[in-house]
Amino acid sequence: MLAVSMTVNGRKVSREVEGRTLLVEFLREHLGLTGTHVGCDTSQCGACVVHVDGASAKACTLLAAQAEGTEVTTIEGLAKNGELHPVQAAFKEHHGLQCGFCTPGMVMSAVDLLKRNPDPSETEVREWLEGNLCRCTGYHNIVKAIRAAARAMAG
């Protein structure tokens, strides 16, 4: 067992974990933050995407120990003072989800995109979502939601 410490959604946390404990297990099982999903567990689907020091990463392919000392943001950390993040609000408004399983990863991935590229074209959004799979929506409304969020965030 080893002690790992990091900041998750602004809160400092420390836990004893095994070397093999994945970041996604740490978040879900040790911290009870079950918003981050596990879809494939093979680095393909993006349901587990969180931000590590501001960059999106697949939490199923990262050891908790590798995230020592970092700032991690999960889907639970996006809303501020009870108000949805503009990307979350846009997914709701534009029906960017059906079953919702892929949604936390989609939203976290999209937030990273808009930080790097505040006004992405449709093609750029689709290319960025290469690592996020959705079995329900056909992506169309997801792309629409992300572009609407970009406009909302530009004010």
Place this chain on the structure above:
Amino acid sequence: MYDFAYHRPGSLEEAERLLSGASDGALVAGGMTLIPALKQRLASPSDVIDLGGIAGLSGISEAGSTIVVGALTPHAAVASDAVVTARFPALAALAAEIGDPQVRNRGTLGGSIANNDPAADYPAAVLGLGATVRTNRREIAADDFFTGMFETALEDGEIVTAVSFPVPEKAGYAKFPNPASRYAVVGVLVSRGPAGTRVAVTGAGPCVFRSAEMEQALAGDFTAAALDAVTVAAEGLNSDIHASADYRAHLVGVMAKRAVAACG
């Protein structure tokens, strides 16, 4: 995944010591290959040694006519680096086409070439540009580094620290990506510069290789048309569910021409 002892050394010396002291030690950089392999129990090391805590292994610097990329530099950093995009756009473009954004945020140059996946992109850049691999012990020329399928010249305990790329006059990369993984079904990097005229092919065979015929054709006339005269033999190329050897041979020709065209 079996459990292991996790270590996060603060220096290369400490990493070496941990590696030589472990009964079966594995280095981890981005973890994009190692962690899936651990989950599938393809690897079950006693000790995992994380290079992420060692200062100075990540970053890009310009040294005269070479660009030096630290082993721990993630693909996303290479893709967006101002120096690389200005002086060496082919390398930035290659890095930008690896996997997906999350893989590019974590996966590293050192991990990619140490792993030497037959379908990985970076081996084509290192070989196709005549780069030099720097380790904790020595410098290894690209021509000597990639020795076979998932095999390299790295010895036990050897750690890649950086790759030094001579800046080419011209370079272009074109790949036919697997639509699911984005790994190269076939990828070709062509270049002309201090290391001569070079053509490196990844994805097609068991290990990245140079095409002497194409290099000869391009040395005289660096145009896509010059490659019309070259036929690529299917013998020795990979056949799998993604593509037959014949189809791969055909793609090598097409990607090589596109790579020349991409040189602008």
